Amino acid sequence: MAQRFKVISGVDISDLHISEILDVVQYDIFPNLIVFAAYGSPLAYRVTPAGGPEKCLFEVYLLLPFSGDRPDDAAYQRLEDNEKFGDIEALTYYGGIIDQDVDMMPRVQRGLYSSQSQTYTLSAYQESRIRHMRETLDKYLSFKARAPNRRQI
Incomplete structure (x- = not known):
């Protein structure tokens, strides 16, 4: 895995333990930023209100290392309600994982309101x-x- 990472990113992580590469540490930064600190899952989420308590803007950032000159910023893509993160090629396999979480959110919301x-x-x-x-x-x-x-x- 360390070799593959070096080929892709140019960064040598061969001195790291496998758990440092695979395990994900989640940092919740008040009030609405979540950073997943791991070589295997370099993601960040930002959630902001969007027109009422039942809606939000859910932003996903894929944070990849690079070597050499700083690359251009990635283009901003906004999904419509019927689109999936899995359809965004740049997110690779992360898109499908994020879709699983997003698909669960309406059920979680209903569950919050089900208590008498x-x-x-x-x-x-x-x-x-x-x-x-x-x-x-x-x-x-x-x-x-x-x-x-x-x-x-």
């Missing part, structure tokens, strides 16, 4: 980043602190 109590419960570990982000939002927006696991929809 109009609250949702966050898991203790897996969703701790969501809890932390909400608590940080509450802090900066001066909302009163809420129970750590229950959130109003």
Whole structure:
């Protein structure tokens, strides 16, 4: 894998452990940037509001290393609602993976609104980043602190 990466990028990563190449570390940068730090998945997402609480603009950045002169910026492509990330050649196989996440989003939204109590419960570990982000939002927006696991929809 390190050899293939060197051929593609010109960057020698042969001194790295396989887990450093394959594993993905996700950094959530307040308020709306997610960076996946890995040689195997050099992606970043930026999510911004778009006309109401049920819509957003979901931007995907593919961050590839280069050697030599800085290449020109990639062209911005905006997808219509019926288009897929998998149709964007530059995203290679990442497009299909992103489509899986995007296809799940309407079901997640419906699930959020299915509670009769109009609250949702966050898991203790897996969703701790969501809890932390909400608590940080509450802090900066001066909302009163809420129970750590229950959130109003």
